[in-house]
Amino acid sequence: MRDLSPETEGSMSTAPHLAHSPPILTVQDLTFSAQKTVLLNAVSLNIREGSRTLIMGPNGAGKSLLLRLMHGLIKPDAGTITWKGRANASEARRFQSMVFQRPVLLRRSVFANLSFALGVHGLRGKLKADKIRAALHDAGLAHLETRPARVLSGGQQQRLSLVRALATDPEILFLDEPTANLDPASTSAIEQLIMKASARGVTIVLVTHDQGQAKRLGEDLVFLQDGEVAETGPAQTILTAPQSEPVKAWVDGRIYLGSKAGY
């Protein structure tokens, strides 16, 4: 997928190894309204193949909405989403996975949750069972295999939904605040799973509010404010030397007074 030596992982640089990486997904002039309110306005961005892209911005900026649109769960009012050079490709979702802001686990055991996801992708029998056990083992969830998924702790549920998303070998993984409400150890476990997937070449698109996490994981960054892209570029540059007013305010932990949201 990309030639990347492991040492560059988590590098604090501007991800130079990706400078010439082609986009796997391109968003152009994306607009989405609901109830006469423009929620996303002319959003354009590139997700480079094999990169880790952060989507950041205040509550209600449209981050989750943008993920849903990129994943093809909802249709935009205007604009195009190009997957590997093909505009609005309907089959793209088969090669993508998404971890939602709130984990949606089936009312079944941990094992059965993974079994369902792999079954959808046509895996059967021993091949499937072996894959499930390996994935659970890698994520440190092996001892919970027979547990009903919905009695797991929040952190375990979040980890399980990440494992489920990765089990189907996606080319791109959308993550919507996967570590919100998690303790540092659970956060670290999730970040390790993300980095492992990234090292395998999986493109990562991550929504987060956590600046520490952004610095640890981010290569590219898209900052949304009131449904518009306020700033985009290498994560380290933006996080250390923001140019636009909304991002400056956000990095300093101030409320951006120019916001249309009107706090």
Next chain:
Amino acid sequence: MDSFWSALLEALHLVITLDSDLLEIIGLSMQVTITAVSIACLIGLPIGAAVAAFRFPGRTFLAVLLNAMMGLPPVVVGLLVYLTLSASGPLGPLGLLYTPTAMIIAQTVLVTPIVAALTRQVIEDLNTEYAEQFASMGVRAADRLAALLWDGRYALMTVALAGFGRAIAEVGAVIIVGGNINHVTRVMTTTIALETSKGNLQLALALGFILLVIAFAVNAAVMALRASAVRTAYA
């Protein structure tokens, strides 16, 4: 008052000695109702789930219709099934009137809308929760339906039990299409109605007692299912 106590004693005697007439009547009741509820589930579960999970023309109308049909008066159902099965009716040549099959048909007609309407409510909530996840995973329509039905299994078992409770206690429809013929179509409720009117209270009381026990057992089963579903967070 004296006759009341003696009837009660005789009723208890019938139950304790497992009177053969009593057993035959209970057996037929169970056979008819379990068959009817099974068929009602086979039809009602997928229909209810489909109305809940899929968008298609006429969906809202179907949902309203199912809800309305939940309250079908049993005697009306009995009358319609009677007309259909009677000698001059469309299914007359099958000769089903006054057979256990006729009673199964009547109870199925009565219970299917109940199962379908309750299933729709259960699956609708579940579908709201799962829809995006399933869309993200690319789950096909048939698999979605199956997954929703399976994940709603605890609630749906209580739906089936509700249907059973309604059917086993129902008298209006089965008496019209079954005719309460001794050793052929006598079930608990029709026997109670007939024997009471004949003043033969001990058999009526014994059967009434059994019906109460069944009602309690069904409710206990529902509560046990709920408790175990809550314990495993499968509710």
